[in-house]
Amino acid sequence: MLTLAGRRLAASIPSLLIILVGMFLLLQLAPGDTVDALMAQMGGGGDAQLTAELRAFYGLDLSVPARLLNYLWRLVQLDLGFSSIYGKPVATVILERLPATLCLMTASLSFAFFFGLLFGVIAARRVNGWQDTVISTLGLVFYATPSFWFGLMAIVLFSVHLQWLPAGGMESIGEGFTGIHRVLDIASHFVLPTLTLGLIFLAIYLRIMRASMLEVLTLDFVRTARAKGLDETRVITRHVLRNAMLPMVTLIGLQAGTMLGGSVVVESVFSLPGLGRLAYEAVVQRDLNTLLGIVFISALLVILVNFCVDLLYARLDPRIAKETGG
């Protein structure tokens, strides 16, 4: 079971290397470097000698290939460089922002997976009935809804008019909540962002789940199960679901990147201090070191999610483990 997932993990190393080299070369084309950003922050001034010394300090006076090797060597040591905007190492900045994004992604994924599964099963069992029509139509509409717009409208409805939920931020500042109250307070701040980010994935999952259920329901082993006299609920939960879930699990891995990308927009709408918001700030403030660090961490996250999906997949489908002799 480990072998297949492990082999796929090893196969992702060349991709990671391509990303890093590609990004590094791409950012060479960007106007201005770290030293320019630093000098601008220190109030401009064209002290040529200081600029040259700083360049030498950051290793920016070397040739591009030498700098690339330097950069990769530092990455191996998990040194992501220094953010001149935040005045801290990039790794520190990213670690501070990572929890919010991981929370948001886990919550959205669980929300989308659970309700996608539920609605997909309902739609497939009542195929072409009114439940199916309603669910499929909603799925199409959710798929076409821009997430940031849905987020804004949710703020108008739930935060401004109904005043049920907070409009943004990670927790209420100045209330001094502790313990369980603090957890509940943070959770209430995550409700709208979770719905907003999860919506499009809910739409995708329910569509895939419905199609996959319909496919599995026609297979012979389902007829056998029914012939054994099992009632319909048992047939669905014990026999069909496990098989029909496989495409959905695959999809999680394929869309980990899309979800991270979506969090940029959602975190900006709800001003959540996460990785996506950091990426946006890095672009606006031209903090290229941080941007490069985020790209690296995001790629690692996507690879990690895919590794977990492979492990999960092998558990759900024992045939895969057998085939590879695990």
Place this chain on the structure above:
Amino acid sequence: MIRFLRDYARSPSAVVGLLLLLLVIGMAVSADWLFPNDPLSLAGRPLQWPGANPRFWLGTDNSGRDIAAQIFHGARVALLIGLVATSIAVVIGIVIGAVAGFYGGWVDDVLMRVTEAFQTLPNFLLLLVLVSVFGSEIATVVVAIGMVSWPAPARLTRAEFLSLRSREFVEACRTLGMRDAQIIFREILPNALPPVIVYASVVMAVAILLESALAFLRLSDPNVSSWGNLIGLGRDVLRVQWYVSAIPGVAILITVLAVSLVGQGLNDALNPRLRGR
């Protein structure tokens, strides 16, 4: 052809999608005629609610610009961005997928590693990097969206080529002494194209969403009447004048819905076996 149209018309959602798409195209075409002035120029008092002034039936935004004019001109921008970005993505995807699938071996390995690299990196993040390096002029944005959207069409084309390359008609072409480029583009490609073209509707829907998200974050071209720009502008007055953001959002929703419904309708009409799913 007639049969294809009949197959297509059998699905109500596909017909609805086509009607919506025609509506959006109609808006794009009539924009210059209905709203001859620059949609980004000052038109009247700012923040008039829809219906409050008969001159501005969708109201005005916080800069006093006509929202209806921006919606109509925005339809043109959205469709143009969608079409151009999708063409770029599909052309890159077809070339890479075709070469990888046709030659196999190490060529395939290398190209697929690059494709995987693009799929590992979050789309929107790469888009942010491209825009921050090359600027956010509308042409740059469109090319950047095309550059991040090609992996899926490439994989699809490759899969088609893998199944087609050992067919008899390809062997026949080889025996005739045709050049590889001729075999790839003249002989195999036409057979591999239909699923890729259908998938292009998904690429287009995503391209429109990507641009609007970028514009919402104010990282796209501010001198273009894009729906995303208007939503971003309306965010400043969201608490009271929420209609400024609400209206262009509905326009995006309708356009993306129309494009994906038409794509699905085409898919079902081309693969009759899958109908009823």
